[in-house]
Amino acid sequence: MALAARLWRFLPWARGVFPGPWLLRGVAGSRGLCCTWRLRGLEVMGNLGTFKRSLLFSAVPYLGFEAYQVFSQAAVVHATAKVFRVEEILEQADYLYESGETEKLYQLLTQYKESEDAELLWRLARASRDTAQLSGTSEEEKKLLVYEALEYAKRALEKNESSFAAHKWYAICMSDVGDYEGIKAKIANAYIIKEHFEKAIELNPKDATSIHLMGIWCYTFAEMPWYQRRIAKMLFATPPSSTYEEALGYFHRAEQVDPNFYSKNLLLLGKTYLKLHNKKLAAFWLMKAKDYPAHTEEDKQIQTEAAQLLTGFTDKN
Numbered sequence: 499m500a501l502a503a504r505l506w507r508f509l510p511w512a513r514g515v516f517p518g519p520w521l522l523r524g525v526a527g528s529r530g531l532c533c534t535w536r537l538r539g540l541e542v543m544g545n546l547g548t549f550k551r552s553l554l555f556s557a558v559p560y561l562g563f564e565a566y567q568v569f570s571q572a573a574v575v576h577a578t579a580k581v582f583r584v585e586e587i588l589e590q591a592d593y594l595y596e597s598g599e600t601e602k603l604y605q606l607l608t609q610y611k612e613s614e615d616a617e618l619l620w621r622l623a624r625a626s627r628d629t630a631q632l633s634g635t636s637e638e639e640k641k642l643l644v645y646e647a648l649e650y651a652k653r654a655l656e657k658n659e660s661s662f663a664a665h666k667w668y669a670i671c672m673s674d675v676g677d678y679e680g681i682k683a684k685i686a687n688a689y690i691i692k693e694h695f696e697k698a699i700e701l702n703p704k705d706a707t708s709i710h711l712m713g714i715w716c717y718t719f720a721e722m723p724w725y726q727r728r729i730a731k732m733l734f735a736t737p738p739s740s741t742y743e744e745a746l747g748y749f750h751r752a753e754q755v756d757p758n759f760y761s762k763n764l765l766l767l768g769k770t771y772l773k774l775h776n777k778k779l780a781a782f783w784l785m786k787a788k789d790y791p792a793h794t795e796e797d798k799q800i801q802t803e804a805a806q807l808l809t810g811f812t813d814k815n
């Protein structure tokens with residue numbers, strides 16, 4: 499299952515209340531390749547510094563998942579072994595994540611759901627939401643899983659307020675439950691989501707994906723039509739709002755931090771410039787999005803959308 503694509507499949511904070519293009523909806527069943535690895539690498543390295551290590555030192559650890567399970571269940575937990583064990587579980591979890599083994603990853607991590615370890619808990623949150631997004635997951639299961647994911651993310655945050663990944667996944671999971679919440683809760687959540695993305699960026703200014711997601715947040719609220727704004731205003735004195743300029747700032751910043759990390763960031767740079775009536779720069783970024791080597795289904799969709807937008811406005815010229 500796609501990794502990056504799964505990551506982006508959210509944005510329900512706006513769904514229904516603020517219908518519009520599904521900016522973060524990827525395609526189920528697509529496979530995350532190149533950029534995914536980079537995203538993952540960033541996340542893990544930024545966080546633990548173990549990503550590289552695990553690649554270098556433990557060509558091992560993949561005993562095979564079943565063997566590993568037996569092994570891990572048999573392991574005795576005592577004080578010193580415990581630290582070592584968490585690291586080992588994380589290593590195994592990261593391996594499964596890299597391999598796109600969503601269900602196995604979820605199976606592995608739910609065994610440790612009582613853990614107090616923030617690193618383990620945010621990974622469990624991520625695995626739960628990824629499982630929720632699988633095409634084989636029923637609607638009922640999905641709902642349970644997204645709430646479960648939010649709960650794990652919340653606990654990860656409680657355990658470690660300085661983990662950028664915990665903030666990021668809390669924001670993402672909160673946005674997922676938006677599907678099941680009323681309008682008012684959704685708008686209220688939008689503030690919280692923003693807060694946590696901001697915190698994630700503050701804690702790790704090198705995480706291009708959090709920065710990109712902030713850009714998406716701004717774009718969504720900049721794009722909100724007047725009648726939706728009115729509804730929001732009836733419910734909240736200061737409803738969430740943003741501008742295309744602000745969104746642009748984030749997309750550029752993400753690009754600076756990690757150039758070409760994600761086709762959608764390029765597309766959104768183009769689209770935001772279009773909104774700002776700067777056709778020259780819009781064309782520049784849309785070309786880049788169109789020429790981005792497609793590794794995932796989502797990349798392909800982005801190429802198509804970029805190409806369509808490009809023909810659209812050259813026709814008008």
Ligand SMILES: *[C@@H]1O[C@H](CO)[C@@H](O)[C@H](O)[C@H]1NC(C)=O
Pocket residue numbers: 545546616657658659660661662
């Ligand atoms: C919390 O997370 C930060 C960043 O990942 C890390 O440096 C710190 O050691 C963690 N604190 C605890 C108590 O685990």
